[in-house]
Amino acid sequence: MTAPATDSLRVSGATLHHEVRGSGPLLLLIPGGTGGAAAFDGVVDRLAAAHTVVTYDPRGMSRSTLDDPEAEQHVAEHADDALRLLDLLSPDAPAKVFGTSSGAIVALHLLATRPERVERVVAHEPPVVEVLPDVATHRAFLTRVRDTFHTHGLMPAMTVFAAGLKKESDSSEPEARLELPPQAAARAERTMGDLPYFVGRIVPSFMAYAPDMDRLRSLADRLVLAGGRDSESELPWRATACLAERLGVPLQRFPGGHVGLTTHPVAYGEFLEASLRTPAGV
Template sequence: MPVLTVPTANLYYELRGSGPLVVLTGAPMDARSFDPLADLLATDYTVLTADPRAINRSSVEDRDQDSTPQQRADDLSRLIAYADAGPAVAFGSSGGAVSALALAEAHPEQVAAVIAHEPPIVGLLDDAARVHAETDEMCATYLAGDVLGAWRMFMDQANLQVPDELLEQWFGGEREPQAVADERFWFTHELRASTHWMPEIAVLRSRNVVIGLGEESGGQLCDRTCHRLGQELGVEPMVFPGDHTGFAEQPEAFAKILRDVLRELHH
């Protein structure tokens, strides 16, 4: 299993293809979520994917420590250096978009551009205090043992319409121990750190940043955060197929648009 040892963690990673380096990163989504998209891009690019620290095949020394965007950015920086094919275009989605933006702030020499797909930067919103309080309640509900209740709160906050029977199918009953461990780490040590992270707007204005937004994400929490970030950076969000997880659910259509963006960025 390909693993890179970094301070306090061992990171599982995959490299495929050849050409300019593209990083695909999520949080808490692991490398498997990007497999179909990575395979499609690998015909023209060197594609790096990895499991974030403490998720799935990536281990950490202390599972009681938070996973912050700054720390995940440092992990990505070390992976990019190890791949030795940079500078990279870093595509991140959700918490991974926050990681990629933090990477661009801290390591501009390694990042040609960032494509931040639906970053949940709650602090930019006018009602940030309310959303943060909801997140605290959600995490407390999970830690009290009400898994379905916590996920129901999450979907409501994100304005994602998911029927109860589907939530039960996804998160109820017998589940893989690794999926439960990853979920617990996310609710306990990752979700708050990701949604509380605030960009250094003046720094990001000097970076090459593309904001990605799903065409089916209208009215959702990340629709709001994308437009607020776009206003701050003077960038109009670019529309991608699908919704928050369009890259995984519609990889072929997603890859087509992403290729167009990558071509623009490399010219």
Template structure:
């Protein structure tokens, strides 16, 4: 459990295990604890790095923030953390908006990424009905402003994710400060952010798009399919839905490991 100084923030991170470095980038709620159950399945063969993204929980902001460039800053934070911990390129797994950050990382800083597994990025601009989903997320934000966190989160999960995810999401410990930060700076900003396909294309061979089997037909699954199509990469289906790494941990880990086994030698 350590901190890394970055411009405008102090990043909290943890390392577990030994072996090739694997960095896990979280989406909502932005904290390392999202991967707590997955870590023991990966750490026997990897040095697993988890961290709170800036502005969430233990990664405190330190000075003014450029929220117009927040995604770029998130990617730069990941780059700084990787360079701090490894002299070699690493495996990166990012889920949900963490996958959005991971894709930005590869586009901007390809030298630090050996293999990238973007798991269900909410890349709405890749979808034919992406504008509709952007409107849905804006309506969820409006609901948050009118009625508060819980009604908005309920609407968000019920409209966006498979029913198998809903119960766990509803039971998850709530941190109102993290939720408010996510509503203000991520819900409406990250899903419609453009994916730089031109920058990713030269590195497409490093990308393993992945999605949960129970997410079929949901926007993040379909965005992953579109990402794979644009990069000429097959989508790997893993157990569970959008949060299969929480709801179906043992089988999720068992099926995840072979996707990057060739880089762990």
């Protein structure tokens, strides 16, 4: 993998660690879960052949520190962080943006609020449960995750979280499965260290986010929505499929499941590369 140029950027309330590779039009990659910049290790070289690729650790994750470690987290603030990176690295031209999971929610908000800065957004399985017809069930689920975390701690909350994400037809005992990184021990350690922050502050806030449907519908020609081939009927997939139907855009099928970026990096990278150059809506 090509060594990146690394730097830090001061934003309101945080310092963002970011990495830059390649040359050409800017492509910003927004990770989900606790992945951070390293979540894209398996695809970044392919993408950097035609783009200046920017990866980063979202505020509060890994090497991107918060001024106030207890600060509440909000989608709009994370989207503003992404905007600051665009303004720094592509001040005169709109950029392409990819986001996965919670990072896809950030990408949707960035498109809705600052469309002049975004040429295209590819959003893989944003868990926007507020668009679902049975939203009350999922609001109750998020409340259970939050209450379990505060009352019983991280791993019991992860078990509740995993159970709420599983396929509707899956009656097996849920696993507290994490978004596993590649084998690097240092990255795995960082991932585990960020879990309390992710479960305690990112999950309840981000999964309560309600997209601006009218605004996104007017920008649908710039939006690609994607779901994993292996995650159909899981909660993030169902939310994304419902969003696609309501916006009138097709749902692209990417290799793997919700974490196909990690489990199928070569095939996933090929699909992502194609989705960045194929006209949206095709």
